[in-house]
Amino acid sequence: MAQDRIIIAGGGIGGLATAIGLAQKGIRSLVLEKAPELGEIGAGIQLGPNAFHAFDYLGVGDAARNMAVYIDNLRLMDAISGQEITRIPLDDAFRTRFGNPYAVVHRGDLYGVFLRACRDHELVELRTNAGVADYDQDDTSATAILESGERVTGRALIGADGLWSNIRKRVVGDGKPRVSGHTTYRSVIPVEDMPEDLRWNAATLWAGPKCHIVHYPLSGWKLFNLVVTYHNDAAEPVAGKPVSHDEVRRGFEHVNPVARQIIEKGKDWKLWVLCDRDPVMNWQDGRVVLLGDAAHPQLQYFAQGACMAMEDAVALAHQMEACSGDATRAFPAYQDMRRLRTARIQLQSREIGDHIYHASGAHAELRNAVMSARSPEEWYNMISWLYGSTGLDGAVSSETMRNRNA
Incomplete structure (x- = not known):
């Protein structure tokens, strides 16, 4: 039984989303969390339509919708003049264009959706006080080596252990963030x-x-x-x-x-x-792969950190099903599906923070002039690459994902 399970290092949103995604495919997992209790710190999270595509695929769409606050606009203001620069309406036209709404939630509320789903599913096991320090693997299994020295074995290991990932130290070895x-x-x-x-x-x-x-x-x-x-x-x-x-x-x-x-x-x-971190094109080492912030940590300026982790969970579960549970085939396919999209968000988040949100002088005036001239339809065209995606590059349509709960 233990050899059939997937080991997931990290019990954050990405780790739990992955566990429930695998469970929906009939795959057993064990989530190892270093903290003494399962929970999330932080406050608000913004959820674009792509997050709701992921919720639906992972089978928690109704629960996610029930705890969300649905806002009317994304507003950009000039912090010096106090004047509005532009707004993107999130009305029926937005929802029709992208197939789902835009919302904001408390991070703890979002975490609770996945935690309840995992606790209610017989194929998900959760364990606390179990920080993963390293790993080992052979031709048939991967073993998480805990900080205590204990060894926990499964058929594969997913490193969803965040910005300071110990799994990434071995897979990528790129030092500190x-x-x-x-x-x-x-x-x-x-x-x-x-x-x-x-x-x-x-x-x-x-x-x-x-x-x-x-x-x-x-x-x-x-x-x-x-x-x-x-x-x-x-x-x-x-x-x-x-x-x-x-x-x-x-x-x-x-x-x-x-x-x-x-x-x-x-x-x-x-x-x-x-x-x-700088984007990298390899997240995999045999039966070990990275996910979420362990794979592609980003600055906050796209408001997509949790969304990308959930999309990762969708893509990984999809590929595990497509590859009949063979992690050595599924992991490279998952990585190829996700790495350019997440790299784009990593790099453009830096640019937005430095050159759009924090601009001054002529640069700020030019920003205001260009952005204030855009119509809602022009804004929708600009963000369609982000919000219109399911995270699967078209392998599963958003409508199909919504119908999974029907």
């Missing part, structure tokens, strides 16, 4: 604490020189998610460090007072220094 120099501060506040004139049903981004501010509603309009980012050339990775209001204010003295009040309303701010 790249530090972007961008620092993000996050807070979640009750909706009544949000300034009334900013309680927009939108994912709003205020773009300013070397900084930007994001806000949107969460959890059935009970909360507002606040994310402010400052390009302060931070040199070392930091994750989840509590910081004072004064530290958060430091990068935003120059922005419009309307946008700046968001910082004043934030509570219990925490800091992350953003990191990513």
Whole structure:
């Protein structure tokens, strides 16, 4: 029985999505999570239509839709003038074009959808206090070597163990992540604490020189998610460090007072220094493969980190079925299906952060002029490569995926 299972290192959104995707194909898995409890830290996540394509394929579409907040627009504001630059309507025309809605959710709510699905499925086993330090393999199996020294064997191993992946150390060996120099501060506040004139049903981004501010509603309009980012050339990775209001204010003295009040309303701010890695074209070593941030960590500027991990889970489950459960054939096919799409998001996320959201002077004025002139249809054409995809390069249509739950 143990030899039939797939070992998944990492119990985050990508790991759990992969486990439930495999289970839908009749494939048993064991998820190994290093933390003592299964859960997610963080706050809000934006979900494009491609995320809903993945939910449907993975059999959790109804549960995901029930916990989402459906917003009306994506709004881009000038953080200096306080004026709107452009907006992308997320109305019926958007849904018709891309086959699914755009929504925002609390990360914990999204995680709970996959955790409940995994706990309810007899083919998924979850284990905590089981950090994977290394692996070994032979012609028929792969073995996860835990931090405790224990060895856990299955027929293959999927490294979904995040930015600092120990599996990636062996598969790719590219050292530490790249530090972007961008620092993000996050807070979640009750909706009544949000300034009334900013309680927009939108994912709003205020773009300013070397900084930007994001806000949107969460959890059935009970909360507002606040994310402010400052390009302060931070040199070392930091994750989840509590910081004072004064530290958060430091990068935003120059922005419009309307946008700046968001910082004043934030509570219990925490800091992350953003990191990513350069794209690589090989994620596989025999019976071992990478997934999610272990394979293609990206900056936050496309709001696609969780979405790409879910698409990975879809593609991997699809290829395992297509290859009759043979990981040595399925893993290269999965990798080929995913690597250019995820590389594009990695590289363009850097460009957006540096040259669109954080522009100044003539560059910012040109951005405003070009982006304000685009019609909704022109915006839809520009983003169709991202939101119109199922993650399978057309192997499975979004309608087919939606019908899997029918």
